[in-house]
Amino acid sequence: MENRQPKLRFPEFSGEWEKKKLGAIATITTGSTPSTLISEYYNGNKLFVSPADLQGNRYVYSTKTKLTELGFSKGRKIDKGSVVFVCIGSTIGKVGITTEDSLTNQQINSLKAKTDYSNNFIYSLLELNGQKIKLLAGVQAVPQINKTAFSNLLFHFPNISEQTKIANFLIEVDKKLTALKQKKSLLEQYKKGVMQKIFSQELRFKEDNGNDYPDWEEKKLGEVCEIAKSGGTPTSTKKEYYNGDIPFLSISDMTLQGKYLNFTSNHISELGLENSSSWLVPINSIIYSMYASVGFVAINRIPLATSQAVLNLILKKKLNLEFMYYTLVDFQKNIAQFITTGTQGNLNANSVKGFLIQIPSLTEQTKIANFLSAIDEKINHCQKQIEKTQVWKKGLLQQMFV
Known part of the structure; x- marks a missing residue:
């Protein structure tokens, strides 16, 4: 027998929820794009919502593309407070709520709740079920849920009082998430700004006695390394070269983990290492991407081997590992x-080894590294709070809806 009551419920409510089609509880509108050939339609101040503008936040405050009043008049107006849901393309399931009268492109269906239904409740309902809806599109060149199919989707709804109570509670959860994301963004902006000042030497640290540190020295990156050597890839057709005990780094491992590398998705065997130009890079080396995500830099916390796409740097003494990491992060702009x-x-x-970098004294390197690492720790703490809150919210959604 079908369950029509949520597992988690406010105590003042009881009874079963009613199953309704989306088209019965909301007016659904498919967006359209004013002609891009007419320049007078664009670069105004009216919101034009596309999937790229839906970034996991409840409300849409701004859009990458904006329309003039004339351009706005050529589309189907979406009222402030409407729910916008992506129904075409690889990002089916993205959802948001407009904060002013808007237009959307044709990838988006908009929902305006009818009497006795809440737009904010509908938003959370679709947020919970976005991936399930995406599966309905099946496998095709351009995945799509057409307006008729979308309108016929069935969901359970309580009365408007319970909808409002649930929606208001989840709005508060989203406010907490938004605040954490903003805090993280501000820390990232601060870090970016302070790094520019540090590495341009506009901002300098002092010795503990208040004296200035010595001038920085210009050196080539290769000059500060004991070893600067790329890796290699064992022949892929030799099965015996793979699935051994030696971690084998890919560029995607780097972009996934960020500053510190603690694991790899692939491994090679001793035989694979011996029969390729790959080599075992010791822990606490600088790992620098030369292909794909060019200029991405990391520090390995485990011994590993890499492909030829990566330059591995073992630093000389009197160099702070963390300082060199931040130096190369800053150098990405060049x-x-x-x-x-x-x-x-x-x-x-050879180009990477020829990078000209500025090297301060070891004690100043250490002060810079400690300062920037402390900011990174705050950013990472924010990210962990965001992830924890997202998991908590997901659990609430699963239990508060039928």
């Missing part, structure tokens, strides 16, 4: 001039 042209822009090892 790498365009070193990238070789081709189908995919890459760096080569």
Whole structure:
């Protein structure tokens, strides 16, 4: 027998929820795009919502593309407070609520709740079920849930009082998430600004006695390394070269983990290591991407091997590992001039070893590294709070809806 009551419920409510089609509880409108050939339609101040504007937040305050009053008049107006839901393309399931009268493109269906139904409740309902709805599109070149199919989707609804209570509670949860995201964003902006000042030497640290540190010295990156050597890839057709005990780094491992590398998705065998130009890079080396995510830098916390897409740097003494990490992160703004042209822009090892960098004294390096690491710890703490709150919210959604 079908369950029509949520597992988690406010105590003042009881009874079963009613099953309704989306088209019965809301007016549904498919968006349209004013002609992009007419420049007078664009660069105004009216919101034009596309999937890219839906970034996991409840409310849509701004859009990448804006319309003029003339352009706005050529589309189907969506009232302030409407729910917008992506129904076409790879991002089916993205959802938000407009904060002013808007237009949307044709990938989006908009819902305006009818009497006795809450837009904010509908938002949370669709947020919970977005991935299930996406599966209904099936496998096709351009996944799509057409307006008729979307309108016929069945969901359970309580009375308007319970809808409002649930929606208001989840709005408060979203406010907490938004505040955490904003805090993280502000810390990231602060870090970016302070790094620019540190590495341009506009901001300098002092010795403990108040004296200035010595001037920074310019050196080539290769000059501060004991070893600066790329890896290699064992022949992929030799099965015996793979699935061994040696972690084998991919660029995706780097972008997934960020600053510190603690694992790899792939492994190679001793035989694979011996029969390729790959080598075992010791822990606490600088790992620098030359292909794909060009200029991405990390520190390995485990011994690992890498492909030729990565330059591995073992630093000389009197160099602070964390300082060199931040130096190369800051240097990303300069790498365009070193990238070789081709189908995919890459760096080569000689170019990277030729990077001109500024090196302060070891004690100043350490102060800089500690300062920036402390900011990173705050950013990471914010991210963990965001993830914890998202998990908590997901659990609430699963239990508060039928």
